[in-house]
Each structure stands twice: as structure tokens, then as C-alpha cells.
Amino acid sequence: MKAFRGRPGIFDSVTVTERRAELDVSDLSLSFGGVMALGNVSLSVTTGELLAVIGPNGAGKTSLLNCLTGYYRPQKGTIIFNGKDITHLHTHELVKEGIGRTFQNIELFPGMTVLSNMLLARHIHCKYRLGAALAFLPSVRREEVAHRLVVEEIIDFLEMQAIRKKPVGSLPYGLRKRVELGRALALKPKLLVLDEPFAGMTLEEKEDMVRFLAEMNEEWKQTMILVEHDMSIVMSISKRIVALNFGEKLAEGSPELIQNNPEVIKAYLGEEAVI
Amino acid sequence: MKLQLHPCGNFKERYEDELTIFETDYGRLWLAIGLSMLFGAVPFASGPYLLYVLNIIAITSIAAIGLNILIGFTGQISLGHGAFFGVGAYAAAILATQVHFPFLLALPAAGLITAMVGMVFGIPSGRLKGLYLTIATLAGQFIIEYVLIHWDSLTQGTRGIVLPPVSIFGMEIIDERGFFYVTFASLVLMTLIAVNIVRTRYGRAFIAIRDNDRAAEGMGIPIFQYKLLSFGISSFYAGFAGALWAYYMTSITAEPFTLGLSVEYIAMVIIGGMGSVAGSIYGAVFITGLNETLRWLTDIFMNIDALQGAGLTIAPLRELVFGFAIVFFIIFEPRGLAEVWRIIRSSFRLWPFSY
Amino acid sequence: MEFFVQLLVNGISIGFLYGMAAMGFVMIFKSSSVLNFAHGELLAFGAFIFLTMVTWAGLPVYAAFLISLTGCFIMGFVIERLFLRPLIGEPLIYVIMLTVGLAAIFKGLMLLIWGGNLYIYPDFLPPNLSIEWGGINIPPVYVLSTMIGLLFLVLLGLFFKYSSQGIYMRSVADNQTAALSLGVHVRRVFALSWAIAALVAGMSGIVLGIINGINVHDLSSVGLKVFPVVILGGLDSIGGAIIGGLIIGLLETFTGGYLSPSLRDVVPYIVLVFILLIRPYGLFGLVEIERV
Ligand SMILES: Nc1ncnc2c1ncn2[C@@H]1O[C@H](COP(=O)(O)OP(=O)(O)OP(=O)(O)O)[C@@H](O)[C@H]1O
Ligand SMILES: [Mg+2]
Numbered sequence: 049m050k051a052f053r054g055r056p057g058i059f060d061s062v063t064v065t066e067r068r069a070e071l072d073v074s075d076l077s078l079s080f081g082g083v084m085a086l087g088n089v090s091l092s093v094t095t096g097e098l099l100a101v102i103g104p105n106g107a108g109k110t111s112l113l114n115c116l117t118g119y120y121r122p123q124k125g126t127i128i129f130n131g132k133d134i135t136h137l138h139t140h141e142l143v144k145e146g147i148g149r150t151f152q153n154i155e156l157f158p159g160m161t162v163l164s165n166m167l168l169a170r171h172i173h174c175k176y177r178l179g180a181a182l183a184f185l186p187s188v189r190r191e192e193v194a195h196r197l198v199v200e201e202i203i204d205f206l207e208m209q210a211i212r213k214k215p216v217g218s219l220p221y222g223l224r225k226r227v228e229l230g231r232a233l234a235l236k237p238k239l240l241v242l243d244e245p246f247a248g249m250t251l252e253e254k255e256d257m258v259r260f261l262a263e264m265n266e267e268w269k270q271t272m273i274l275v276e277h278d279m280s281i282v283m284s285i286s287k288r289i290v291a292l293n294f295g296e297k298l299a300e301g302s303p304e305l306i307q308n309n310p311e312v313i314k315a316y317l318g319e320e321a322v323i
Numbered sequence: 324m325k326l327q328l329h330p331c332g333n334f335k336e337r338y339e340d341e342l343t344i345f346e347t348d349y350g351r352l353w354l355a356i357g358l359s360m361l362f363g364a365v366p367f368a369s370g371p372y373l374l375y376v377l378n379i380i381a382i383t384s385i386a387a388i389g390l391n392i393l394i395g396f397t398g399q400i401s402l403g404h405g406a407f408f409g410v411g412a413y414a415a416a417i418l419a420t421q422v423h424f425p426f427l428l429a430l431p432a433a434g435l436i437t438a439m440v441g442m443v444f445g446i447p448s449g450r451l452k453g454l455y456l457t458i459a460t461l462a463g464q465f466i467i468e469y470v471l472i473h474w475d476s477l478t479q480g481t482r483g484i485v486l487p488p489v490s491i492f493g494m495e496i497i498d499e500r501g502f503f504y505v506t507f508a509s510l511v512l513m514t515l516i517a518v519n520i521v522r523t524r525y526g527r528a529f530i531a532i533r534d535n536d537r538a539a540e541g542m543g544i545p546i547f548q549y550k551l552l553s554f555g556i557s558s559f560y561a562g563f564a565g566a567l568w569a570y571y572m573t574s575i576t577a578e579p580f581t582l583g584l585s586v587e588y589i590a591m592v593i594i595g596g597m598g599s600v601a602g603s604i605y606g607a608v609f610i611t612g613l614n615e616t617l618r619w620l621t622d623i624f625m626n627i628d629a630l631q632g633a634g635l636t637i638a639p640l641r642e643l644v645f646g647f648a649i650v651f652f653i654i655f656e657p658r659g660l661a662e663v664w665r666i667i668r669s670s671f672r673l674w675p676f677s678y
Numbered sequence: 679m680e681f682f683v684q685l686l687v688n689g690i691s692i693g694f695l696y697g698m699a700a701m702g703f704v705m706i707f708k709s710s711s712v713l714n715f716a717h718g719e720l721l722a723f724g725a726f727i728f729l730t731m732v733t734w735a736g737l738p739v740y741a742a743f744l745i746s747l748t749g750c751f752i753m754g755f756v757i758e759r760l761f762l763r764p765l766i767g768e769p770l771i772y773v774i775m776l777t778v779g780l781a782a783i784f785k786g787l788m789l790l791i792w793g794g795n796l797y798i799y800p801d802f803l804p805p806n807l808s809i810e811w812g813g814i815n816i817p818p819v820y821v822l823s824t825m826i827g828l829l830f831l832v833l834l835g836l837f838f839k840y841s842s843q844g845i846y847m848r849s850v851a852d853n854q855t856a857a858l859s860l861g862v863h864v865r866r867v868f869a870l871s872w873a874i875a876a877l878v879a880g881m882s883g884i885v886l887g888i889i890n891g892i893n894v895h896d897l898s899s900v901g902l903k904v905f906p907v908v909i910l911g912g913l914d915s916i917g918g919a920i921i922g923g924l925i926i927g928l929l930e931t932f933t934g935g936y937l938s939p940s941l942r943d944v945v946p947y948i949v950l951v952f953i954l955l956i957r958p959y960g961l962f963g964l965v966e967i968e969r970v
Contacts, residue, residue: 117541138545140540143540157535168531174524400775447958457713461902461905589778639785639790649778653772
């Protein structure tokens with residue numbers, strides 16, 4: 049097996065139109081009983097951008113991502129992606145539209161190997177139909193090999209060669225987060241949505257992750273929404289930040305602006321600290 | 324091309340090699356030997372009784388493979404597999420007697436009809452998470468049983484239907500040996516198809532749904548469609564096997580297709596090994612063997628005068644033994660005989676360095 | 679008209695018993711998400727223990743009743759300890775198939791011991807329990823079954839509302855992790871819910887036996903009828919189980935009375951499929967939004 053080094057070919061082959069990711073969220077609202085998870089949240093993302101979403105616990109960050117990926121249904125508001133209203137699409141349809149994600153509490157398939165986990169993400173890119181699969185026609189074999197190549201490239205990029213055949217359940221937490229990123233990449237999403245990808249990682253793992261995300265964003269213009277608590281990381285890799293608190297948008301702007309915004313400081317440090 | 328005979332320290336040179344069913348040429352060699360023995364020697368070395376048992380095993384295996392695709396790979400339980408087997412049997416019988424379908428056409432047609440009947444029960448429950456499909460198939464089991472007995476004009480009620488003899492391209496198949504070729508060719512074909520389903524995106528999607536349905540959705544897999552597909556495939560297998568069984572038995576009534584039969588198939592899947600195509604066959608061998616042993620034992624007991632008064636019948640004993648087998652395997656070896664076999668093999672493979 | 683009222687009364691009494699059986703089923707489901715396919719066998723177990731105590735051991739009825747209920751309670755406890763506890767943490771599908779296996783074991787055992795015959799209890803109900811009302815005669819069994827049904831409903835309601843174990847059980851049903859972190863002994867709750875479910879099932883088995891006679895096949899198939907009942911009432915609603923039971927009981931008796939006796943036993947399942955089609959979470963079930 050030839051060792052692979054360098055940039056995964058899949059990203060080079062992606063044309064600009066295939067990469068287009070223009071997201072427009074307006075007035076998104078969602079409540080659970082009396083709890084307002086989202087209240088009139090509006091934001092937008094343009095192609096090639098890395099937007100960070102921050103906010104204290106329970107601010108509604110995950111709820112926002114869940115609305116974007118069809119896990120929650122907003123009670124009000126619209127989500128437009130590349131000119132199409134996707135507010136009411138189902139999760140699997142949104143994946144086909146080009147929105148891929150990772151989860152805050154890792155949702156991998158623990159019994160399967162890293163490879164199988166990632167191959168699963170190639171599902172929407174498989175073109176063969178049931179009839180061909182039943183006979184395992186040569187075309188199916190060729191396609192399977194091609195998907196395997198894509199997955200291997202991502203494995204090389206994320207430096208996971210050593211664990212590709214390990215069951216995911218046996219991996220340490222930080223590596224699992226990396227596998228989940230790899231799986232989301234294998235979806236080849238236009239918009240990649242990451243829910244706290246650094247949570248629970250060691251410092252070293254965080255550094256690796258920052259490197260990957262920065263490279264994805266800067267070199268291949270991968271559009272991303274990143275939810276993260278760690279302010280230093282957010283400041284270092286994103287140019288624009290949206291801050292949420294109690295489901296509402298507090299502020300939006302450059303890292304410096306957000307860092308110095310009194311509302312944000314108050315939300316993060318609590319009332320007492322301000323007094 | 325280099326022969327690969329030992330899996331110890333074998334490194335694939337191309338990704339393509341990993342897509343083959345057998346990891347080594349050794350495995351392929353064994354398969355070739357096994358298949359030629361099966362078709363070349365077994366039918367001639369076995370008496371009619373053994374051939375009968377083998378035929379039943381082959382037919383049962385096909386249905387068990389279908390149920391395993393649903394239970395073992397997709398994580399959904401069907402309690403109506405016995406009834407679907409019956410739907411296949413009746414579909415074949417009705418097609419053969421009333422529309423004069425030829426045998427080779429009646430088998431897949433019966434499978435398709437059964438898959439469609441399955442959908443009637445699968446569609447309402449498929450969109451729900453959790454085990455609603457199980458409950459719907461339970462309803463399916465009872466409704467189908469009722470229909471098979473009471474739709475007199477179609478199924479001839481309790482009188483049953485007699486099927487025409489099997490003929491393939493003008494060749495009549497009458498004896499056990501002839502049927503052996505039919506049932507085992509079907510088994511080989513259906514096994515191959517199942518293996519292909521499992522190693523392509525369909526099988527992967529099924530496993531994903533079983534392991535984590537939320538994440539599966541996040542991979543772009545429409546859960547509802549795929550659960551339904553899996554259920555359809557499993558019903559197809561049941562119907563196909565049922566049709567084969569009807570032809571083999573030459574006449575059918577609704578009597579055998581009870582909830583007990585469904586439980587029997589579940590037992591096969593658990594005992595053989597959930598999520599293993601080969602395991603379904605082991606399970607079918609085990610249960611059929613058990614059935615025959617019990618029948619033989621009760622025959623012996625019946626002939627002992629002292630025990631005749633006890634009114635010993637086979638039904639409760641069977642139920643008891645199946646129940647124990649299910650419970651035993653779930654608690655002690657949930658991956659079934661397939662896993663037992665794997666352990667035995669791998670400890671032999673590395674012999675004498677197996678520690 | 680008389681026929682109608684007679685059917686109505688029968689339907690309500692049988693429905694109460696279905697509802698009671700379903701209540702135990704829902705209790706197990708709520709505490710551990712297990713669909714118990716051996717529920718009918720628990721019903722039959724209760725009925726046969728009672729039969730043995732009354733006829734073979736010749737005990738007075740109330741003693742036999744107490745012993746049978748205690749036996750069922752212990753049985754539920756033992757099942758949980760022996761078979762379900764080793765599977766805590768395993769995928770649910772194993773546990774559910776385990777109950778399928780248990781059902782086969784119990785059924786096989788009971789068939790071996792008592793055979794497939796139909797037994798009847800000696801007539802021990804006081805005849806003055808029957809109600810005469812304008813030409814309509816409600817036999818004592820029905821009066822008794824309705825009374826027992828209501829009594830158990832009240833007792834269980836009080837248990838869940840006021841006793842500490844009952845409150846623990848409710849907390850586990852509501853949120854297992856939260857209950858665990860608050861120090862609720864979740865395993866004990868599982869065991870207790872199995873024990874109580876078996877007790878209630880055994881009780882319904884006894885009364886059903888008084889009404890219809892005692893037969894292994896009949897009683898264990900009642901255990902499967904709890905599925906239409908609970909789907910109708912919402913899989914996780916104890917009150918819904920009673921309403922569902924009443925609906926199914928009425929439907930069955932009216933189908934049997936007016937349409938055809940053979941349709942009687944499938945009608946609940948036909949309803950089940952329709953309910954799944956139009957109101958999948960039942961009449962009283964909750965739709966929960968899954969967190970990811
Ligand atoms: N499925 C749900 N059911 C009920 N309430 C929910 C649900 N999902 C979210 N919530 C509530 O909505 C609010 C926002 O939650 P969300 O998970 O979006 O916060 P978050 O910003 O992601 O927090 P964290 O930093 O802890 O991940 C919280 O009060 C939460 O309890
Ligand atoms: Mg969150």
C-alpha cells in the first residue's frame with residue numbers, strides 16, 4: 049500500500065460551484081415547553097467562511113445546529129441554503145444538500161472499525177442501485193474501491209493510519225472526535241457543522257485539531273460552522289463569531305469585537321463579576 | 324498471481340483484495356471443494372431420510388438468512404416470519420394451481436408477493452423509532468393466520484391446496500435427490516445475494532441503523548426507507564423459502580405457519596449468530612436437527628407402554644427446548660454458533676502457537 | 679337490547695382485565711424499555727397456581743388467592759434476577775428476544791405439567807354477588823372482576839403516588855440517568871416492577887380463568903393481546919392501558935357477539951395496525967424529541 053502524503057485529492061477535484069455554501073438563517077425560534085432554546089436567531093454564512101458560534105452552557109448552540117441539520121424542527125423562521133428553503137427537510141435530505149456535521153456527544157458506530165465508520169459516510173455518493181449490488185457487478189466493485197480510496201485519503205490527512213482497522217469503541221475520546229471529523233469529511237459536505245470538536249481533548253490533540261481545521265478552511269476553503277467553548281481556539285481560527293445566550297443572539301463580529309463586548313463578558317462571567 | 328494460503332501476517336496489496344468474500348485463496352479452495360462435494364457426492368452418499376433432512380435444512384436456511392438480515396443486521400425484530408413463510412407457500416400454491424405459473428417463475432413471484440404483504444405491516448411502523456415493527460409483525464402474524472384459514476375462495480380454507488409437481492425446463496423433479504439440487508442451488512444463490520447485500524452500501528446502511536439510527540440519518544441514510552427495504556428483503560426470503568417448501572411438501576394447509584414457527588426462526592437466528600449470514604445456516608441446521616431428534620425421541624417414548632399414558636407429545640417439549648436454547652445463547656454466547664465456530668477456527672489456525 | 683347490554687357488561691369486565699394485564703406490561707416497559715413477550719405466560723402461571731391451590735391442595739379460596747399472588751410476585755422477582763439482570767447494558771433487542779425465549783420455556787413447562795386441556799375452577803363465588811337489573815343479569819364473575827380491577831387500580835395508584843418505592847419507580851421511568859444520580863436504586867426498581875407486573879398479571883389470569891376457564895394456550899395468547907391494548911393507550915401510559923383495555927375488550931365482545939366468533943380474536947390486531955397508521959403514539963402516549 050502506497051503511503052499517502054499531502055492533500056486529499058477529493059478536495060482538489062471539487063469545483064467552485066460544488067463548494068458553494070451560502071447559508072441564511074432568519075428569525076429561527078424553538079422552545080421546549082417553557083424553555084426558549086432559540087429566540088429569533090438570524091445569521092448567515094458565505095462560501096469558504098469559518099463562522100464560530102459561542103455561548104455559555106444551555107445558550108442554544110446545539111439546538112441551532114440541530115435545526116440546521118434537521119434533528120429539531122424550528123417553530124418559526126426559515127433556513128435558506130444555496131437559495132433553497134431547507135427549513136423543513138429531513139436530516140438525510142439535508143446531508144444530500146451538502147450539510148454534514150459532527151455531534152457534541154460523539155455519535156459514531158462503536159462496534160465498527162474506523163474504516164467502516166467512514167465508508168458509511170460515502171453512502172450518499174454511492175451510485176449503484178440495489179440490482180447491481182445484489183449481483184456485486186464489476187461496476188459495484190470499482191465504485192467500492194473508489195470510495196475506499198477517498199476514505200484512505202482522509203485517514204492520511206487526519207493522520208489516523210494506525211487506527212484504521214480498530215473498532216471505534218476501543219479508541220480514546222480525543223481520537224474518536226477525530227474519527228467523527230473524518231467521517232463528516234467523507235460526506236464531502238459543502239457546509240461542515242462541528243459541535244464542540246475540541247471538548248475533552250488533551251492539549252496535544254487540540255493542537256492537531258486546530259491544525260486540521262485551519263488547513264481545511266484556508267487551503268481548501270471548506271465552509272464551516274464551529275461551536276466551541278474554548279475562546280482562545282475560537283479567536284485563533286475564526287474571523288467572525290456569533291455569540292448566543294439564552295437562545296438569543298447577543299453579538300456578532302470579529303474576535304476582538306466579541307472579546308470586548310460587555311454583554312458577552314457578562315454572559316460568560318455572570319452578573320457578579322461585572323459588579 | 325501469488326497464492327495466499329495463510330491469513331497470518333497477510334497484507335493486502337490493493338484495496339480491491341479486501342472486497343472479496345474470502346480473505347485467502349485457502350478459503351476459496353475450501354469453498355470449491357465444499358461445493359463440489361455438496362453437489363457431487365452428498366446426494367449419492369445419502370439415503371432418502373438424510374436427503375429429506377438436508378432439504379428441510381436448505382429451505383429453512385433461506386428463510387433464516389432473510390430473518391437475520393432484519394434482526395441481525397438491521398436490529399428490527401419480526402414476529403411474523405412464520406406467517407410470511409406461509410404467505411410464500413400459499414402464493415406459490417395459488418399461482419401454480421390457478422394461474423399455472425411454472426416453478427421457476429413461481430418462486431420469485433411468491434417472494435415478491437410476500438415482500439408486498441410485509442410492506443402492509445411494515446409501512447405503518449417503519450417511520451417510528453424503536454420496536455414498533457415488532458408489534459406490527461405480531462399483528463401481521465395473527466391477521467395472516469386468520470386470512471389463510473378464512474379466505475376460503477382463495478386458500479381453500481382448512482382443506483388446503485395440492486401443488487403440481489415441480490418441472491424445470493420440462494424436467495420433472497420427483498425424488499429427494501432431484502429436490503436436493505433444487506433446494507441447495509437456491510440456498511447457494513440466496514446466500515450469495517445476502518453476502519452481496521451485506522458488503523455493499525445497503526448492508527452498511529442496515530448496520531448503521533442497527534447501531535445508531537440518529538447517526539445513520541446524519542450520514543444521509545433515509546431510515547424509514549431502509550428499514551422498510553430490509554423488512555422487504557427479509558419477507559422476500561421468507562416467501563421464497565415458503566414457496567420452495569410448498570412445492571417440496573406437494574400439499575399445504577395453514578396449520579404450520581403459527582407464531583410458534585416465527586419463534587422457531589428467531590431461535591435459529593439467535594443460536595446461529597445475529598449479523599452473520601453463515602450463522603443463519605448454522606442455526607437452521609441446529610434447529611432442524613433438534614426437531615428431528617425430538618421427533619425421534621418422542622417416537623421412542625410413544626412405543627414404551629409405561630409412558631403411553633403420560634400422553635407425551637412433541638409440541639411442549641419443542642417449545643421448552645427452543646426457549647432454553649434462546650435464553651442460553653443470549654446469556655452465554657449472544658453472537659451464537661458463528662462466534663463459537665470462529666473461536667474454534669482461529670485457535671486452530673495459529674496452532675501450535677495459539678495462546 | 680338485552681343482548682347488547684350483556685355484551686357491554688362482558689366487554690367492560692374483560693376489558694378491565696386486559697387493562698390490568700397491560701398495566702403490568704407498561705410498568706416493565708416504562709422502567710426498562712423492555713417489551714415483555716412472556717406476559718401471557720405470567721397470566722397463565724397465576725391462574726394455574728391458583729387452580730392447583732384450590733383443587734389439588736384444597737385450600738380455602740382466600741388463602742389460595744394470597745398464595746398465588748405471592749407466588750407470582752416472587753416469580754417476577756426471580757425472572758428479573760436470573761435472566762434480565764445479566765443483560766443490563768446489553769442492546770435492548772437481546773433482552774426482548776430473551777423474553778420471547780422465556781415465553782417459550784414457561785409455555786412448554788406449563789404444557790408439560792398441566793397439558794393443553796381446559797380446566798374450570800370449582801364454583802366458589804357467592805351467588806348473591808350477581809346483579810339483577812331490569813331483566814339484565816350480571817353474573818358474579820363479572821361483578822367480581824370489575825371490583826377487583828377497580829380495587830387494584832386504586833391500590834396501584836396509591837402505591838405510585840405515596841410509597842417511596844412507587845415514587846422511585848416513577849422517577850426511573852421518567853429519567854433513568856437522573857434517578858441514578860439521585861441515588862435511586864435502579865436495579866431494585868427493575869426487580870420491583872417485574873414483581874408487581876407479575877403479580878398484577880397473575881391476578882388478571884386468575885379472574886380471566888374464572889370467566890373463560892383455564893387453558894395454557896388461551897391465557898398466554900391474552901398476553902399478546904396486551905400489544906393492541908398498549909398501542910391504543912400509548913406504550914408508556916398506565917392510565918392509557920386501562921382505557922385501551924376497555925376499548926379492546928368491548929370491541930372483542932361486540933365483534934364476537936354480532937359479527938363472527940372467529941373474527942373476535944384477530945380484531946384487536948386489525949385495530950392495532952390501524953392505530954399505528956393513524957396515531958402511532960397511541961391515544962395517550964407522548965412524542966419525545968430526541969436529543970443529539
Ligand atoms: N430535546 C430537548 N428537550 C428539552 N429541552 C431541550 C432539548 N434540547 C435542548 N433543550 C434545552 O434547550 C436549551 C438549549 O440547549 P442546547 O443544547 O442548545 O445548549 P448548548 O448551547 O448547546 O449548551 P452546551 O454548551 O451545554 O452544549 C437548554 O435549556 C436545553 O435544556
Ligand atoms: Mg451543546
